[in-house]
Amino acid sequence: MDRRIQKTKDAITEAFVGLMAEKDFEQITINEIADRANVNRGTVYLHYVDKYDLLDQCIETHLNQLFQSCSPAEDTTGFSSKTSLLHTFEYLEQNAFFYSTMLKNKGIPAFRNRLMAMALHGLREQIDMSGINQNMNQEVLVQFLASAVVGVLEWWITHSMPYPATDMVEQFKLLLERFQIVRKELV
Amino acid sequence: MDRRIQKTKDAITEAFVGLMAEKDFEQITINEIADRANVNRGTVYLHYVDKYDLLDQCIETHLNQLFQSCSPAEDTTGFSSKTSLLHTFEYLEQNAFFYSTMLKNKGIPAFRNRLMAMALHGLREQIDMSGINQNMNQEVLVQFLASAVVGVLEWWITHSMPYPATDMVEQFKLLLERFQIVRKELV
């Protein structure tokens, strides 16, 4: 990819997220985004259909990154769930502004829903209904856990990460072990 | 000016100054600058002849800005020397990284010399040889004062601005008043 494209997209994204932190989505204009990104307004349209598309693409890009952070490229080295969890928290830490802004902005319930969907998907893949879970209703259990996971992440991010990522990983591990979720990637 | 030009120059300048803070000027390559600036190497050559020209232009640009910070556009509002001094210190504060890097880098004595030249010029313009200065040798006096001014600025910048700009302005004013330098712009 030509580096100009990436530079332009990065600038637009950063400007957009900055504005999202300051005002409602509906009040943001393409003009403002372009000015803050220091690109021509027409350039925004070269990359995005409209600001709704921009929002969608921003969400998509970040959720892909989040997903990648949970799935180490090298699965041959035997990464434990704890290591990938740490990757995830570190990724969230580095992109805290985006996630915090998205979760705080009342105009975007879809974002939180997408996080929930990711958590549900991950949990469904790795929930083990034997042992202590064998008398549970699976759907109830995964809804319970997904809500808890997303809720804690949301709290951690929107409260400016009150504890280090390493601490969060330890706590998560302890909590998830209670439900026999230990080895595979969660989100 | 097309905004692309400014964006490119800003990126190159920032990358260059960052590298200057990490290594000797002679060890810096155009490749490194381009990579860090995230521009094509050829683009560096579109704007600068070589890295020596880049250095010259960086110095020139910043010294022009420094000069402008001492010369308020609106002279009709009766700015006092103290106000323009404050502008100067605020400017230096905002560009501390550049000035600190240049002053610390042993490969660039020219930079400090340029500062001295500016101080000498300003002082020669406004030194008042009557009164307490009447028995002094003018050249000795301006060399003395210029060295003192540049030395203090250098210390303040390279020691991460230990005192607020406002304090520095007060001190400068007190010091310069001892030499009957009060009203006009200094640097």
Place this chain on the structure above:
DNA sequence: TCGGATTCGTTGATTATTCAACAAAATCAG
């Protein structure tokens, strides 16, 4: 509701930047 202002979406010509490649010069290591 109406008129003015603002924003949006688009177009076309121009321009700055990109990329790949080449040869020359400089640097580095044995």
Place this chain on the structure above:
DNA sequence: CTGATTTTGTTGAATAATCAACGAATCCGA
């Protein structure tokens, strides 16, 4: 000193971004 590697300076074709402008749509205030 010599050969390999790196850096420099340059070239040309392609591409992304710029700018100005236009008409349509939307918003805002009287």
